[in-house]
Amino acid sequence: MDLFKPLESKGEESKKGSAESSKEHVKVLIIGSGPAGYTAAIYAARANLSPVLYEGLQPGGQLTTTTEVDNFPGYPQGVTGPEMMEDLKKQAERFGTQVRFGMATAADLSKQPYAITIDNDKVITADALIIATGATAKYLGLDSEEKFKGQGVSACATCDGFFYKGQDVAVVGGGDTACEEATYLAGICKKVYMIVRKPYLRASKAMQDRVAATKNIEVLYEHNTKEIVGDMSGVNGAILTNGKGEEVKIDITGFFVAIGHQPNSDIFKEYIDMDETGYITTIPGTSKTNVEGVFACGDVQDKHYRQAITAAGSGCMAALDAERYLGTRIF
Ligand code: NDP
Numbered sequence: 001m002d003l004f005k006p007l008e009s010k011g012e013e014s015k016k017g018s019a020e021s022s023k024e025h026v027k028v029l030i031i032g033s034g035p036a037g038y039t040a041a042i043y044a045a046r047a048n049l050s051p052v053l054y055e056g057l058q059p060g061g062q063l064t065t066t067t068e069v070d071n072f073p074g075y076p077q078g079v080t081g082p083e084m085m086e087d088l089k090k091q092a093e094r095f096g097t098q099v100r101f102g103m104a105t106a107a108d109l110s111k112q113p114y115a116i117t118i119d120n121d122k123v124i125t126a127d128a129l130i131i132a133t134g135a136t137a138k139y140l141g142l143d144s145e146e147k148f149k150g151q152g153v154s155a156c157a158t159c160d161g162f163f164y165k166g167q168d169v170a171v172v173g174g175g176d177t178a179c180e181e182a183t184y185l186a187g188i189c190k191k192v193y194m195i196v197r198k199p200y201l202r203a204s205k206a207m208q209d210r211v212a213a214t215k216n217i218e219v220l221y222e223h224n225t226k227e228i229v230g231d232m233s234g235v236n237g238a239i240l241t242n243g244k245g246e247e248v249k250i251d252i253t254g255f256f257v258a259i260g261h262q263p264n265s266d267i268f269k270e271y272i273d274m275d276e277t278g279y280i281t282t283i284p285g286t287s288k289t290n291v292e293g294v295f296a297c298g299d300v301q302d303k304h305y306r307q308a309i310t311a312a313g314s315g316c317m318a319a320l321d322a323e324r325y326l327g328t329r330i331f
Contacts, residue, residue: 034061036298152235
């Protein structure tokens with residue numbers, strides 16, 4: 001006997017108007033289409049849970065903004081971010097995941113079944129919810145930064161640092177991430193400038209010490225980026241202003257922005273425990289949140305690792321946790 005309410009088929013749904021489709025109910029709803037969301041979908045679909053996945057504003061997530069991915073196991077020749085995400089999507093669909101375009105715009109997690117509003121319109125209810133909405137890297141907001149994204153401007157040193165082997169690069173920011181990225185890049189690149197707007201680093205003492213002990217990092221305190229410059233082949237420099245308001249030019253081929261990430265968790269904040277910056281808190285060693293039947297995976301709950309492979313691993317955990325949860329409940 002099926003203990004769950006019936007899942008409408010995609011075909012039926014598309015025939016109905018939005019009022020009727022608002023009655024749609026699913027066993028497992030996954031929000032987000034990065035490595036975490038798709039991996040959760042692969043596991044949930046293979047467990048016969050008929051998951052529905054909403055892709056969000058950026059189908060494929062942050063990886064679609066990177067070029068080569070060389071550190072995801074299983075791709076000996078590397079793979080581009082968009083290709084890998086397409087593969088993950090196909091794999092999720094192969095086992096019956098319904099992947100849909102749409103953005104979760106509101107949530108009601110006050111009672112079962114949980115209700116998620118898509119695109120401010122359609123409401124879909126679910127017995128189990130997997131939040132895989134990721135995090136968005138913050139950028140400075142310069143036009144030149146936008147122009148050279150993927151051509152020298154990056155928000156992920158572990159993803160893209162290798163391409164700047166032996167070259168001079170800059171990292172913007174003075175927090176733990178910037179220090180970590182700068183020390184990582186220092187092992188690959190000839191020279192790393194840190195562009196720090198304050199006269200001190202915000203990072204922990206341990207990270208500051210690591211930066212200070214790394215000979216090829218030069219910290220430019222009280223410097224701000226005015227413009228990133230380059231040509232058809234990408235970035236070749238940056239124009240900064242120093243504490244006296246003077247312009248300084250540095251010659252670099254890579255410009256790494258490390259001024260923080262914003263977890264995409266806003267719509268859940270009324271219900272789900274989070275830290276002060278909005279990262280969802282999960283019970284250690286699990287994907288469980290404080291709300292029973294709601295699980296979180298990927299960057300929305302991980303401010304430390306933020307790797308495709310760790311996100312994928314946590315997506316697997318979320319699907320297994322959801323499967324066990326559903327197996328012990330009668331709806
Ligand atoms: P943070 O918010 O801690 O630091 C952001 C840095 O970027 C600050 O130095 C800030 O400057 C600077 N910044 C922000 N906006 C701008 C701007 N517009 N122009 C120039 N600089 C700017 O973010 P992180 O990502 O570094 O860290 C987030 C959290 O994750 C922290 O709690 C951190 O401790 C943690 N973390 C821990 C790690 C570890 O333990 N290994 C590794 C990475 C992160 P200002 O100081 O002037 O505000």
